[in-house]
Amino acid sequence: MPATEGRLHQACLDLLSGSDIQFNRHSRLDIALVKNLPLALVFLPAADIPTFVGEGRVDLGITGRDQVAEHECVVPPTATTGVEEVLDLGFGKCALQVQVPAKGSLAKPEDLIGKNVVTSFTNLAEEYFRKLEAEQAGGAANGTSDGKAKLKTIIKYVGGSVEAACALGVADGIVDLVESGETMRAAGLKAISTVVSSSAILIKSKHASDPKLVELITARIKGVITAQKYVLCTYNVERSKLDAARKITPGRRAPTVNALEEDGWVAVQAMVLSEGYCDCHGQVDRDWRE
Structure with missing residues (x-):
């Protein structure tokens, strides 16, 4: 790790x-x-x-x-x-993006061909611009290129503070990771293309x-990730409206339904995706919740 x-x-x-x-x-x-x-x-x-x-x-x-x-x-x-x-x-969601000065004349990735590009991801940057140069030259189908062809774009490596390269005059553009975009904007840069999305x-x-141990650890991690995605939604509803309620909160496999002391009412428990919990809870609360 x-x-x-x-x-x-x-x-x-x-x-x-x-x-x-x-x-x-x-x-x-x-x-x-x-x-x-x-x-x-x-x-x-x-x-x-x-x-x-x-x-x-x-x-x-x-x-x-x-x-x-x-x-x-x-x-x-x-x-x-x-x-x-x-x-x-x-x-850790982010994107490796091609960036240029926000107030400059460069507006698209092709504008960087033949210029200086600074990055910590030299291999991905070289692959990206090699394909871009091939596409522009029309010498390769579907964006593939001859790996032996001389690269016009100059790829330079730096280990950190990549976003400062343009302001310091070291680069015309950069290829760097962007998460929220706050650092990029603070450096006066804008993204013009995405090389790869990451997490x-x-x-x-x-x-x-030890394949069995690998399987065990993998299963545990999957369990944690799944548990983080779901929350438990619990509510009471009239039995006559249970089928409609199930459509709102179907659960991962099926909801748990238990009869209540009051005739005609049941208690429902269902695992729902946390990102949609508020919508499910709100709809149930408006229509059927006791």
């Missing part, structure tokens, strides 16, 4: 806690032994996780989809190598050392 402190790191820790994976990590160590399961946790930079998992050194990993895509530009997956995406974890994902090796 990602080693650095921060919001995503904490989200990973919360996910492991919810999965009952108990461990103590020493502040100076990047490995922690799990107390209640025969496994060890390895804390690595997010960019390194696809390599360790893809080579079978680690069975499961949590990283960004952008990091997997960046890795696969250099080491394409095969039937026996690379990683498999198991689950979208639902947090935190669970990945696994194609050669797991």
